[in-house]
Structures are given as structure tokens and as C-alpha cells.
Amino acid sequence: MTPRHRRMALVSLIVLGVGGAVAFALTAFQDNLLYFYSPSDVTAGKAPTDRVFRVGGMVPEGSFTREPGSLMAHFELTDYAHNVKVSYTGVLPDLFREGQGVIARGRMGPDGVFVAEEVLAKHDENYMPPEVAKSLKKQHEKPTPTGPLPST
Template sequence: MKTRHKRMALILGGLAVLGVIAALVLNAFQSNLVFFFSPTQVAAGEAPKGKPFRIGGMVKEGSLRREVDGVTMRFVVTDTEKDMTVAYKGILPDLFKEGKGAVAQGRLGDDGVFVASEVLAKHDENYMPPEAAKAVGDAHARALANKAAVEATAKTVRQ
């Protein structure tokens, strides 16, 4: 075999190894990728079925309940437009409170309850996860737009 052919075989072998490594890294990245959805997006069917994702918003006042088993907690996360019930088996973070922002990671159950494997709470009174803040802001803006449209229609009808 000529030196030129050896060099070409070595280059092709190196490229094949790099290709396999790149495929493995991309596969690992894809399997660990978790997207964020608001309760409104989940209700609209935009969330993946059978795959983990994150849901976030404000924990609804008066919604925190402990199940009979003593370990499972249920609460409602809202973006002010839609509500999503979350079930979490474990100890909630110390900063987790009703009326505060939270993000839960898990899967949507067949019964429509989000089964969380991890719950994250905001770390101070000025912070809300950017995705949750955007979802709450978007829902609030839609609610204001709907209210304005209803008022405009009522005003037109009165005239």
C-alpha cells in the first residue's frame, strides 16, 4: 500500500470516529432537552405527549394539598388564564409558597394531572423564571385585550 493510500485511510478513519462521537453527543443532548410550556399551552395541546417538559407559573392561593399517603403534594400552577394541577412526590423546596412563582419538571399524566419529578421555587421576591414571567405576562395581556374588546362591544351596543 502506498503512503498516499495509508494517509487517505487514516483520514477517513478519523472522520468516521468524529462522526460517531458527534452522533453520540447529539443523541445525549436530545434526550436531556426539556422544553418549557405554560398551562395555556398545555391546555391547547402544544406540550409533548409522553415526554418530559417543564411547566411554570404562579402557585394558586389555597391549592396546596397533601395526599393521604403523606408524601405526595398537589397544587395548581396558573398563568392567570389556565390552571394546571401538579402532583409531586417528595419534599417541596423551602421557598415554595402559594402565590409565588414555581417551575415543575415532569410528564403529563393520562388524567390531565402533571406528575412532577422536580419542583423549583423562586429564590427571592424579585425573581421569577423568565419563561414563567413571559407566560404570565402574555396571559395577562390577552385577558386585558379580551376585556377591552368586550367593553368596546358593549359600548357599541349601548349606542
């Protein structure tokens, strides 16, 4: 093998190695992406059924229940157009309450209930997760038969 052939083989191996590493990194990155969906997206069937995602919205008044003697909690999330039922087993954040913005991470159950692995509540009265604020604003600005809703 001539020196020129050895160099070409070495360059080819390096290119193949770098290409393989990039393909592996992109695959790992894609598997770890965590998409956000609004309750309207979830009820429209746009959310995946086979992977973890986030859903966020407001917890409507009167929707929260906890099973006596357990850590199982049930509540709904709304974007004021559609609601999604959520179940969560664990300790909820101290700031979790009805009428507040929440983001839950988990997956859809076979019964159509979102099974949360983690629940995040807003951390002060001025903060709302950007995804939830955008989703609520989008629902608020949808035109009605008589025209758009007035913004507040």
C-alpha cells in the same frame, strides 16, 4: 497499498470517527434537553406526553392540598389563562406557598395531571423564574375584545 492510499484510508477513518462522535454527542444532547411550557401550552396539547419537561406558573390561592400522613401534595399552576393540576410526592421547598411562582419538572400522567419529580420555588420576593415571568406577561398582554389590558 501505496502510501497515498494509506493516507486516504487514515483520513477517511478519522473523518468517520469524528462524524460518529459528533452524531453521538448531538443525540445525547437532544435527549437531555428540558423544555419549558406554560399552563396554556400544556392545556393546548403542545407539551410532550412521552418525555420530561418543565411547567411553570403561579400557585393560585386555595389550590394546595396535602394528603394527611403522607408526602403527596396536589396543587395547580396557572398563567391566569389556563390551569394545570400538579401532583408531587416529596418535601416541598421551604419557600413554596400559594400565590408564588413555581417551576415543576416532570411528565404528564395518563389522567391529565402533571406528575412532578422536582418543584422549584422562587428564592426571594423580587425573583420570578424568567420563563414564568415571560409566560405571565404574554398572557397579560393578550388583547381583549375592548383592547389590550393596561400594563402594571
